[in-house]
Every structure is written in C-alpha cells, then in structure tokens.
Amino acid sequence: MAYNFKTLKVLVVEDNQPMSDMVQSLLYAFGAGEVFTAKNGEEGFDKYVRHTPDIIIADWMMKPVDGIMFTKKVRNDPRSTNPFIPIILMTGFSEKKRVIVARDSGVTEFLVKPFTAKDLYKRIAQVIERPRQFVKTIEFFGPDRRRKLEEEYKGPKRREQDTSVQAPLINPNKYQQAKNKLSHEE
Amino acid sequence: MTGCGTCSIRVDLNHETQEDQNQSPLFMSTNNDNHFNQKQVRKAEFIKPPNTLKAKVGEGGLSEHILAKAQAVIEENSVDFLPIGQKHLSALHEGIKTAEAQRGNIDPETLISAILYPAMQLKANGGMFHYPLVSVVAGRLIQFLEVIHELDDASMEIVDGFYTALRALVVGQVKGDGGKSGAELYDALNEACYRYFLHKP
Numbered sequence: 386m387a388y389n390f391k392t393l394k395v396l397v398v399e400d401n402q403p404m405s406d407m408v409q410s411l412l413y414a415f416g417a418g419e420v421f422t423a424k425n426g427e428e429g430f431d432k433y434v435r436h437t438p439d440i441i442i443a444d445w446m447m448k449p450v451d452g453i454m455f456t457k458k459v460r461n462d463p464r465s466t467n468p469f470i471p472i473i474l475m476t477g478f479s480e481k482k483r484v485i486v487a488r489d490s491g492v493t494e495f496l497v498k499p500f501t502a503k504d505l506y507k508r509i510a511q512v513i514e515r516p517r518q519f520v521k522t523i524e525f526f527g528p529d530r531r532r533k534l535e536e537e538y539k540g541p542k543r544r545e546q547d548t549s550v551q552a553p554l555i556n557p558n559k560y561q562q563a564k565n566k567l568s569h570e571e
Numbered sequence: 572m573t574g575c576g577t578c579s580i581r582v583d584l585n586h587e588t589q590e591d592q593n594q595s596p597l598f599m600s601t602n603n604d605n606h607f608n609q610k611q612v613r614k615a616e617f618i619k620p621p622n623t624l625k626a627k628v629g630e631g632g633l634s635e636h637i638l639a640k641a642q643a644v645i646e647e648n649s650v651d652f653l654p655i656g657q658k659h660l661s662a663l664h665e666g667i668k669t670a671e672a673q674r675g676n677i678d679p680e681t682l683i684s685a686i687l688y689p690a691m692q693l694k695a696n697g698g699m700f701h702y703p704l705v706s707v708v709a710g711r712l713i714q715f716l717e718v719i720h721e722l723d724d725a726s727m728e729i730v731d732g733f734y735t736a737l738r739a740l741v742v743g744q745v746k747g748d749g750g751k752s753g754a755e756l757y758d759a760l761n762e763a764c765y766r767y768f769l770h771k772p
Contacts, residue, residue: 386631393628403650407699414641415633439624446688469620477695477709480717499698499706502641506633513624521616529617 388513390416394436397422398429398443398455399475404498408442408475411502415509426450430458437466440512442496442505445476445487452476453490460491460526468526469519471512475500491527493517645699652700656741659696662689663734670722670730679721686730687716693737704749705740708733708757715764725770729763736760 395412397420399405409420421436423429425447433441441459443452450458452474460468471493476483479497487495494508517528666685673682690712697705712733719726736756740749749756 386629388628388631388633390628401655401696403648403655404696404699407645407648407650410644411641414644415637439627446692469618471624475695477691477693478713479710480713482717498695499703502645503638506638506641510632513622513628516620516622516624519618519620521618522614 388416391418393417393440394419394421394438396420396429396433396436396438396441398424398426398441398447398452400424400444400447404444408505411505412442414502415506426452426455426458429455430462433459433470434464434466438470440509441470441472443472443474445474445478452492453487456487456490456492456527471516473508473512488530489525491525493528648700650700652696652702652705653741653744655696655700656693656702656705659689659692660734660738660741663693663737667727667730667734671727674722674727682722683716683719687713690716690733693741701746702740703747704745704753704757705737707748708736708740708760711757711760711764712737715767719767719771725767729760729767732763733760 393416395417397405397408397412399408399422405422405424409422412420419436419438421432421438423432426443427450429441429443430450443455445452447455456472456474459465459470459472472491473494473496474487474492475496475498476487477498478484484495493512496504496508519527520529663686666682666687666689669677669685670682690709694706694709694713697703697709712730715726715729715733722730739745739756745753748754
C-alpha cells in the first residue's frame, strides 16, 4: 500500500516562475492529480476559493500580497472555503524569529529553501499523518502553536535529519581559538 | 469564520480554580497580589477538524523510487540561474548603497531588511538551481544580519565582503561547492564575522 495522490489538489503560490515550475514538477512526480499555480497571495486567494485545493504551498516574499498576509486571509476571511486547510510556507529564512512570525500567522508547516524532494515530501506527509488541532481566540485562529521544543530533548537523536543546505552555525571552539589568538596579538 | 460544530471542544480557562492553586504555599495570597485573583477573561476554543486529507490519500507513504524520481527533477533541472542571481545581486547592491547613504537617517532595521531580503532570495534560489555555495554564503550573510544591532563601518565592510564574494560566485557561474577555493572563500568570510563579534559581542 502507498499513498494515492491521484485525487489530491495542490495550490502553489510562488512569484518566481522557475521555482513555481520546480515545485509543480515535484508534486506531479509525487503523483498529485492537479496542481494550480498563482503568482502572489492575491491571485492565490482567488484560485484557492475557485479550485478548493487540499493543500497550499506558498512562498513568503511576494507582492502585493505576501505569504503571511495570504495565510491570514485563508484562515480568517469570510469567503474562505476551508479555513483549516494545511498551508506549507516556503522561505529562505530559517531563523527562529522568522519561524515565529510564520507560526503566528497560521502557517501549518515551514519549508526552508533550498530543499530536497524528500524535505517537501516530509512536510506533506506531516500534514497528512499528524494534522494539528486548531485554536480560536480573540486574537488568533490557526493551527495550535504549542509544540514541544526540540532543544528540551537531551537524549540521542535517531530521526533522519533534513538535508536542506544550511550554513553551519558559529563553531564555539573556533570562536574561542580566534579570541585567544586575537588577545595574544594584542 | 465557521467552525466544525460536531468536533469542536470549548475550553473555558475560568475553570482553573484558585482552590487548586492555593494548595501550595507558593500560591498563598497576600494583600499585595490582588491582581492575581482577578477573573480570567480569555477563552480558547480548540477544534479538531476531520482528517479528510488522510481519507483521500490512504496509507503507506511514497516509495523511495518515487522520491528518487522527484529528486532527479531538482538535480536535472536546466534553469539558468544567472539572470535570477543577477536580479537579486542588483537588489543586494542597491540595499548596500542605500544603507551606506542613509545610515543615521533611517532606522537600522529598515536598512538591514533592504540587504537581508535579497540575500534571502540568493540563499533560497542558489541551491535549487545548482549553486549550493551561493546558498551557503548567502545563508551566512543572513545569520550575520539577523544578529547585528547596527550598520556601522565594521559591519558594512563585512557586508561588502559578502557581496563581492556572492557576485564572484554568480557572475563567475561557480556551480557546486566551489571545491577548495569555495571552502577558502567561506572560511575567510566566517573569519571576518568571528573577528567582528569578538569586538562587538
């Protein structure tokens, strides 16, 4: 048994045509039935209402309506056909403060560019297998933002890690070595 | 917004009673903490939507064969990165020029953003279109920009260094990891960042 994506409808909202084509090709390679595309959040919302997709994959930086505003509209606009729809936000940012902004807009999953086919698949599998409950308060409507922080876990890590290309963080040993070297020079 | 009437669970935070909290001496009330005894007004509704997606696609995931075929779409793409890279390099250059001219007149966050966003675009696109070193170098520039407090002379010098490196990689069409020279270039930029943070922790 395997997933059957034949009836799956996905909306890709991305202003960069080569990237949009790439994501569309990946989804067809996964077996998706229909992939709709839009060039920004404004066009994306119209297509979302018209085609009622099952999943949305949206870029962050777009004009005139970016991925964050688009997400808020899908979650809160009275014309929205399915405010619970999973939204995967693609972006080159990976810093925590950016993830928090995305999370607070109602995004379901975060996909850091550049990514591999497996990275995209993992996000899709995540929204299928582990859908998040929704929270409605006066200020917020969207997927439950509470998630266990990974850094709280101190034991061995056995899960396969993402393969996205990431610049390594500053190596503290090297930092210390450089500091010692500099103080010696001074 | 309409919710799912059949599966919604309403949670009223007012149900958290003072009685429970007062069991511990830590929660003993004093005359000075009356504000803690006010009635809570926020309410959160938790909704568990039906998993229609799962019902639609079934079980079992995708095979390694399908994932390998999809990965080949990325690895064999023939997109010309040069015009994409040059567009974002121009925006990066504009951002740097604006920052140099407007330091002190415009708030640092706005000036940093004008450099940060094109750097993010270079990071996002490089690795997707056969230029992973562009992504790594631009990613390091983003990390640097995300933590500095101001665009002073020292930080602008480092930003200029990153721009020169990224321009060389894009215009010189350096695909892949750039080999030994690529590693040396990245190390040199990293070293510059270390030195900056030694003086401005």
